Amino acid sequence: MELETIIAGAIVVSLIFYALLGGADYGGGVWDLFAFGKRAKKQRELITSAIGPVWEANHVWLILVIVVLFTAFPPAFSAISIALHIPLTLLLIGIVLRGTAFTFRTYDVQRDNVQRRWGLVFSIASIITPILLGVVLGAIASGTIRIEEGIVTIGFLNSWLAPFPIAVGFFALALFAFLAAVYLTLETGEYELQEDFRIRALIAAIVVGIMALTVFALAGSGAPRVRAGISNTPWALLLHILTGIFAVGAFYSLWTRKYRLARIAAAGQVTLILLGWAFAQYPYLVEPDISITSAAAPRITLQLLLTALIAGALLLFPSYYYLFRIFKSETVPK
Amino acid sequence: MDDLLAARSQMAMSLAFHIIFAAVGIAMPVLMCIAEWRWLRTREEVYLTLAKSWAKGTAILFAVGAVSGTVLSFELGLLFPRFMAHAGALIGMPFSLEGFAFFTEAIFLGIYLYGWNRIPPRSHLLAGVMVAISGALSGIFVVIANAWMNTPTGFRLVDGKIVDIDPIAAMMNPSALPQTVHMTLAAYAATGFAVAGIHAFMLLRRPHNRFHQLALSIALVVGGVTVILQPLSGDLLAKAVARNQPVKLAALEGQFETESGAPLRIGGIPDVENGTTRYAIEVPYALSILAFGDPNATVRGLNEFPKDLHPPVVIVHVAFQIMVGCGILMAAITIWAAWRFWRFRKNPARSWLNSKWFLRFLVVAAPLGFLAIETGWIVTEVGRQPWIIHGVMRTSEAVTSMPGLVVPFITFTVLYIFLAIITAWLLFRQVVASPGNIETRSRDIGVNRGA
Numbered sequence: 001m002e003l004e005t006i007i008a009g010a011i012v013v014s015l016i017f018y019a020l021l022g023g024a025d026y027g028g029g030v031w032d033l034f035a036f037g038k039r040a041k042k043q044r045e046l047i048t049s050a051i052g053p054v055w056e057a058n059h060v061w062l063i064l065v066i067v068v069l070f071t072a073f074p075p076a077f078s079a080i081s082i083a084l085h086i087p088l089t090l091l092l093i094g095i096v097l098r099g100t101a102f103t104f105r106t107y108d109v110q111r112d113n114v115q116r117r118w119g120l121v122f123s124i125a126s127i128i129t130p131i132l133l134g135v136v137l138g139a140i141a142s143g144t145i146r147i148e149e150g151i152v153t154i155g156f157l158n159s160w161l162a163p164f165p166i167a168v169g170f171f172a173l174a175l176f177a178f179l180a181a182v183y184l185t186l187e188t189g190e191y192e193l194q195e196d197f198r199i200r201a202l203i204a205a206i207v208v209g210i211m212a213l214t215v216f217a218l219a220g221s222g223a224p225r226v227r228a229g230i231s232n233t234p235w236a237l238l239l240h241i242l243t244g245i246f247a248v249g250a251f252y253s254l255w256t257r258k259y260r261l262a263r264i265a266a267a268g269q270v271t272l273i274l275l276g277w278a279f280a281q282y283p284y285l286v287e288p289d290i291s292i293t294s295a296a297a298p299r300i301t302l303q304l305l306l307t308a309l310i311a312g313a314l315l316l317f318p319s320y321y322y323l324f325r326i327f328k329s330e331t332v333p334k
Numbered sequence: 335m336d337d338l339l340a341a342r343s344q345m346a347m348s349l350a351f352h353i354i355f356a357a358v359g360i361a362m363p364v365l366m367c368i369a370e371w372r373w374l375r376t377r378e379e380v381y382l383t384l385a386k387s388w389a390k391g392t393a394i395l396f397a398v399g400a401v402s403g404t405v406l407s408f409e410l411g412l413l414f415p416r417f418m419a420h421a422g423a424l425i426g427m428p429f430s431l432e433g434f435a436f437f438t439e440a441i442f443l444g445i446y447l448y449g450w451n452r453i454p455p456r457s458h459l460l461a462g463v464m465v466a467i468s469g470a471l472s473g474i475f476v477v478i479a480n481a482w483m484n485t486p487t488g489f490r491l492v493d494g495k496i497v498d499i500d501p502i503a504a505m506m507n508p509s510a511l512p513q514t515v516h517m518t519l520a521a522y523a524a525t526g527f528a529v530a531g532i533h534a535f536m537l538l539r540r541p542h543n544r545f546h547q548l549a550l551s552i553a554l555v556v557g558g559v560t561v562i563l564q565p566l567s568g569d570l571l572a573k574a575v576a577r578n579q580p581v582k583l584a585a586l587e588g589q590f591e592t593e594s595g596a597p598l599r600i601g602g603i604p605d606v607e608n609g610t611t612r613y614a615i616e617v618p619y620a621l622s623i624l625a626f627g628d629p630n631a632t633v634r635g636l637n638e639f640p641k642d643l644h645p646p647v648v649i650v651h652v653a654f655q656i657m658v659g660c661g662i663l664m665a666a667i668t669i670w671a672a673w674r675f676w677r678f679r680k681n682p683a684r685s686w687l688n689s690k691w692f693l694r695f696l697v698v699a700a701p702l703g704f705l706a707i708e709t710g711w712i713v714t715e716v717g718r719q720p721w722i723i724h725g726v727m728r729t730s731e732a733v734t735s736m737p738g739l740v741v742p743f744i745t746f747t748v749l750y751i752f753l754a755i756i757t758a759w760l761l762f763r764q765v766v767a768s769p770g771n772i773e774t775r776s777r778d779i780g781v782n783r784g785a
Contacts, residue, residue, distance in 0.1 A: 077418055088412055
């Protein structure tokens with residue numbers, strides 16, 4: 001495999017980790033907003049304790065995506081930054097407000113009205129940010145970003161303010177909320193709280209299904225080449241079947257309260273969806289003007305970067321494992 | 335406001351905001367680790383209380399630093415995409431390494447902040463040490479990228495295009511070592527003095543509070559040692575600037591005419607129209623000695639370079655004077671503190687901290703380190719203008735084609751002012767609220783408050 005393809009693969013892997021880990025932190029924010037009933041406070045506390053120790057580490061996956069993108073594929077980063085200036089800026093505001101509001105809530109006065117005010121900022125930012133992230137990815141896949149000599153030729157709104165990217169935005173939100181609800185069933189030993197998040201996960205699973213079909217339908221005109229990629233290629237059918245198995249598996253195991261299995265299935269489902277998108281868009285970084293090969297940095301940069309990625313991963317994964325073993329291994333479901 | 339100015343302002347504002355939190359993120363883990371290490375050694379609860387209350391403040395500041403740092407990494411592209419298109423392959427390396435350092439920092443900070451009761455004390459301290467090391471490394475990698483913008487190496491320029499790149503040579507650029515040492519020391523010095531100032535303020539309100547005495551001592555040792563070392567790194571950096579960026583040196587010294595045996599100008603205001611720096615105290619030959627180690631060395635003046643290559647001279651010169659002034663004041667206070675400590679070391683009746691005037695000076699000195707950091711970055715960044723990559727690419731060539739950049743500039747400014755107010759309020763609340771608890775606690779555990 002070509003060096004640049006391996007590194008593009010590393011970007012996809014980082015994005016998948018960001019979705020599985022960072023995405024679930026955003027999903028937690030969604031359920032913070034939709035906490036209701038007599039256990040609303042307990043639900044919020046569970047979400048807070050689940051996110052607290054890990055959200056900052058999980059957030060770094062996104063930074064990794066960005067730095068690897070601009071190191072290995074500078075023209076792609078440049079083009080995306082120009083064409084999607086507005087949604088990226090909004091995304092940043094969402095990232096800033098989500099992170100700070102969450103932290104401020106933890107350390108501000110523990111009075112209910114103060115807590116709720118920060119909670120509202122945190123949860124609304126947790127909803128807006130994934131939507132914008134999806135919008136950005138949708139716009140990149142749509143094939144509408146056209147760049148000539150560093151000049152965006154289609155305006156700064158058209159590429160992302162369209163049905164397809166916006167549908168992808170809501171798809172991303174649904175996936176993150178789904179993941180969060182599934183994970184949260186394993187964060188508590190309390191049966192009723194587990195049930196709360198089980199029901200939320202089941203509802204989210206249905207919404208994910210609806211959004212998946214919507215995105216697929218809109219891709220017909222919104223992202224024709226990617227749509228062709230996930231419809232007509234030999235691997236597409238296999239991928240659809242696999243994704244389907246994981247989706248049904250997640251639903252079934254939630255239904256039967258096999259939460260560990262549900263977690264694996266849900267994570268597998270999200271991973272396959274992102275992989276499907278990545279394969280369908282291959283070999284383009286930005287449809288249709290910038291490909292992996294055309295945007296690749298000189299070979300020496302790619303070699304050094306790959307070395308750094310391998311060395312970094314050797315350092316990162318044991319640390320990450322340690323973090324999760326400390327904070328995520330105690331709560332055993334009943 | 336035109337788009338270029340808006341883009342530059344947004345970048346400047348974002349950096350000025352983030353650098354405070356970044357510096358705290360580098361230095362606070364060291365302070366927390368010292369406190370926790372003292373706790374492990376002495377088993378005095380007050381040290382544990384100290385480590386924990388510093389950790390709370392750090393948690394808030396680190397979160398703001400993490401998200402404002404994310405903003406910066408996106409802004410490189412959002413504001414100066416053509417800079418990234420040309421330089422990404424060259425300076426992406428330090429940024430990628432920074433990515434992993436930051437990963438390590440975030441992971442172990444999570445463990446440190448939330449793991450007090452979950453892992454053994456030694457492992458906990460080790461997590462803190464990991465945060466301190468990776469925090470310093472994060473800062474160092476980012477500053478290496480900035481150093482490259484000042485003294486770009488590791489490529490050939492053919493028809494305005496960067497070719498034959500060597501990312502390792504780019505990282506080894508001549509400004510990398512002096513700039514990283516200077517900034518890392520600055521982070522410890524500024525944070526040390528800020529923290530010492532806060533605890534001095536509390537000691538004025540509650541004299542003899544052992545918690546605040548110990549806190550002040552640790553912070554001042556870290557801040558003082560680094561501020562005393564800082565002139566060495568500053569000298570190293572100034573010599574590098576003199577060699578590689580003569581226009582920047584001329585601007586920060588207010589040197590208009592090329593001169594051998596040039597004097598060092600202390601203070602003063604450059605008069606750009608008439609090409610002279612007024613009201614400065616001139617120390618004969620000192621600039622030639624400091625910049626080149628030879629009293630008769632020739633220092634090239636601004637007039638030797640075309641006007642369109644001059645940075646805004648007044649801003650750069652004044653900022654440099656403020657930075658150096660802050661450093662000198664902090665060094666003076668450090669010497670005073672060391673003298674007091676030495677004088678009262680064998681006098682159990684009087685603590686070296688037992689002087690209202692000394693504490694008041696520490697309070698006033700609290701923001702000086704951060705003022706020095708801000709003005710120092712103004713010297714570095716404004717002093718490099720009109721270049722974004724010195725001698726290779728102008729800032730105006732790098733800016734995005736996106737119109738209406740004044741809108742995100744104002745948006746982020748308002749957002750950051752809001753965050754600054756909230757952060758300051760939360761820290762203030764903690765500082766003022768904690769001592770009551772601490773005293774009760776110290777009494778509970780029988781720590782001698784009168785110490």
